[in-house]
Amino acid sequence: MKFPAAVALGFMVFLLLIAPVFTADPAAQTRDEAQQPPSSRHWLGTDEFGRDLWARFWHGGRWSVGAGLGATVELLLLAWLAGSTAGFLGGTMDVIVMGLSELFLSVPWLYLLIGVRAALPLAWHPRTAVLTLLVLLAAVSWGRTARLVRGIVLSQREREYVHAARGLGVSEIRILTRHVLPATCPLLLTQILVWLPRFVMAELTLSLLGLGSSEPSASWGSLLMPLKQTYLIPQQWWRVLPVIMMVLFFLVLAVTARSEDWDLPAER
Amino acid sequence: MNYVVRRLIGSVFQVLAVSFLAGVLFHLAPGDYFTDLKTDPRVTTETVAAWKKQAQDSTGLPSAYWSWVSSFVKGEWGTSLAYGIPVRTLVGQRVAKSAGLVIPAWFGGWALGLLVAALASPRRNLCRVALDPAAMGVNYIPEAIAATLVLWLVVWWGGTLGSYLWPLVTLLVPTAALVYLHAVTAFRTASEAMFVRLAASRGLARPVLTWRYIAPAAAPTLISLIGPSLVGAVGSALVVEAVMGWPGLGPLFVEAAQSRDYPIVQAVLVWLAAVLTVTNLLTDLWLFRSDPRLGAVA
Numbered sequence: 001m002k003f004p005a006a007v008a009l010g011f012m013v014f015l016l017l018i019a020p021v022f023t024a025d026p027a028a029q030t031r032d033e034a035q036q037p038p039s040s041r042h043w044l045g046t047d048e049f050g051r052d053l054w055a056r057f058w059h060g061g062r063w064s065v066g067a068g069l070g071a072t073v074e075l076l077l078l079a080w081l082a083g084s085t086a087g088f089l090g091g092t093m094d095v096i097v098m099g100l101s102e103l104f105l106s107v108p109w110l111y112l113l114i115g116v117r118a119a120l121p122l123a124w125h126p127r128t129a130v131l132t133l134l135v136l137l138a139a140v141s142w143g144r145t146a147r148l149v150r151g152i153v154l155s156q157r158e159r160e161y162v163h164a165a166r167g168l169g170v171s172e173i174r175i176l177t178r179h180v181l182p183a184t185c186p187l188l189l190t191q192i193l194v195w196l197p198r199f200v201m202a203e204l205t206l207s208l209l210g211l212g213s214s215e216p217s218a219s220w221g222s223l224l225m226p227l228k229q230t231y232l233i234p235q236q237w238w239r240v241l242p243v244i245m246m247v248l249f250f251l252v253l254a255v256t257a258r259s260e261d262w263d264l265p266a267e268r
Numbered sequence: 269m270n271y272v273v274r275r276l277i278g279s280v281f282q283v284l285a286v287s288f289l290a291g292v293l294f295h296l297a298p299g300d301y302f303t304d305l306k307t308d309p310r311v312t313t314e315t316v317a318a319w320k321k322q323a324q325d326s327t328g329l330p331s332a333y334w335s336w337v338s339s340f341v342k343g344e345w346g347t348s349l350a351y352g353i354p355v356r357t358l359v360g361q362r363v364a365k366s367a368g369l370v371i372p373a374w375f376g377g378w379a380l381g382l383l384v385a386a387l388a389s390p391r392r393n394l395c396r397v398a399l400d401p402a403a404m405g406v407n408y409i410p411e412a413i414a415a416t417l418v419l420w421l422v423v424w425w426g427g428t429l430g431s432y433l434w435p436l437v438t439l440l441v442p443t444a445a446l447v448y449l450h451a452v453t454a455f456r457t458a459s460e461a462m463f464v465r466l467a468a469s470r471g472l473a474r475p476v477l478t479w480r481y482i483a484p485a486a487a488p489t490l491i492s493l494i495g496p497s498l499v500g501a502v503g504s505a506l507v508v509e510a511v512m513g514w515p516g517l518g519p520l521f522v523e524a525a526q527s528r529d530y531p532i533v534q535a536v537l538v539w540l541a542a543v544l545t546v547t548n549l550l551t552d553l554w555l556f557r558s559d560p561r562l563g564a565v566a
Contacts, residue, residue: 102282103282103285103286103289105499106282106283106286106540106541106544106545106548107286107537107540107541107544108499108500108502108503108506108540108544109503110503110504110506110507111502111503111506111521111536111537111540112537114506114521114522114525114533115290115293115525115533115534115536115537116293117525118294118297118524118525118526118528118530118533119293119294119296119297119528119530120297121297121298121299197408197410200410201410201411201412204410204412204413205410205411205412205507208412208416208507208510208511209507209510209522210522210526211522211525211526221412224412224413224416227416227419227420228416228419228511230419230420230423230429233420233423233424234423240417240420243413243416243417246413247409247413247417250408250409250410250413251405251408251409253408254404254405254407254408255401255404
């Protein structure tokens with residue numbers, strides 16, 4: 001189950017990367033083809049402005065998943081730095097880093113996200129605001145992953161080969177980078193699959209609530225926003241098709257993220 | 269007792285830190301409610317200036333923060349810039365509505381998740397083929413998408429919008445799925461313990477085995493899930509309420525964020541931090557009671 005899911009995920013990511021090649025212009029408006037159900041010309045139908053929903057899904061996904069991936073990488077770098085510093089040095093540094101990590105875990109992240117969004121200038125372009133927001137969210141969400149990294153570093157630094165290296169006069173920096181930190185790599189790989197959906201969800205939720213990407217930019221959140229108008233349901237049932245494709249993306253991520261099936265080495 | 273006192277003191281500092289950081293953020297934010305009000309053609313510049321002067325009796329960060337703390341301690345929790353009334357009046361009404369949704373959904377989700385896990389954990393094939401994938405799928409779908417899809421399904425089948433049932437179900441099912449996934453693993457691990465296998469070999473009935481032996485062994489794992497699941501439920505409720513039109517804390521918070529009514533935003537963040545910090549402390553105390561070895565370490 002894991003391997004087909006990983007292949008499906010890889011294929012979806014590949015399609016997101018090459019979306020401009022196989023899709024039409026997501027902003028192109030054709031009044032004559034407005035509000036059309038799925039057809040051979042428009043695989044997911046069109047919206048009220050005649051824009052192709054298939055193109056808007058893939059182009060929107062490039063933005064949503066791309067922004068989420070950038071925030072995920074930032075979070076993992078911060079968590080890696082904080083967790084390895086706390087775990088390797090211990091003492092006061094450990095207390096400070098873990099204390100800071102606890103601070104932001106006490107507020108639901110969605111409330112934190114919207115609270116910070118309220119403080120950003122409204123004059124900013126919505127995409128600039130969302131990117132800034134995701135960067136800030138990653139900057140305060142590193143705590144949980146940092147604790148996991150810290151746990152691994154704590155156990156690795158007491159290994160015999162680390163003591164042996166220290167006894168041979170190897171510098172602390174070299175011990176950390178060469179002998180201890182590589183053990184954290186499998187964890188970081190699995191954490192990508194944990195945090196990526198969360199950041200994509202953040203962008204999606206902000207846009208749905210009117211605080212993120214807005215029209216005419218294509219994003220998954222902007223595809224979701226019109227669906228709050230329930231009168232669309234009988235007349236334009238196809239508007240839910242991009243949402244079903246988003247659900248498939250998240251389900252594929254879910255299956256790929258189940259960690260017990262991965263045969264990754266837990267240590268050197 | 270020392271541990272409880274230390275945690276309480278730590279919790280107070282944590283909540284104060286959240287309130288201070290929120291205060292700094294909003295004080296430094298470029299613009300506020302009155303900045304946007306200036307663009308309203310119905311209001312004159314002089315009126316906006318007068319309202320702003322009336323609402324903000326201090327301009328420096330330390331005095332502004334102290335003014336907010338004083339208001340919070342007095343029980344007003346600050347004054348809304350948009351409505352001109354104490355934040356407590358606005359938030360209090362909405363908290364009751366949100367609590368009426370989140371608490372039943374959270375408890376119901378836990379009850380359903382535990383029940384299904386207890387019944388299904390001995391049936392490995394059923395779990396592997398049906399329940400585990402279903403629970404994982406439900407758990408991974410973002411609440412924004414779930415709420416929208418439920419809304420569409422309700423209209424498609426001719427249901428009544430605005431009913432309490434739909435936001436309740438939208439919050440309850442993911443909670444149940446999360447609890448099921450953790451509980452089924454915990455029950456299965458506990459049932460493989462030697463003392464459980466010994467009890468089973470003596471012919472104890474399954475319900476007795478589950479209640480007297482497996483559940484207590486699985487309890488520490490599940491108790492440590494209480495805090496994160498509650499935080500998740502409160503966060504999810506924001507989106508569900510906003511999408512489904514439930515008049516709870518979520519829509520008020522979103523509206524305050526959109527109009528930059530910072531006193532409301534700050535008060536909600538601080539109260540959520542306080543409630544969830546206390547919940548985590550109570551959960552940890554319950555965890556130490558269920559497994560004294562953890563309490564000894566703490």
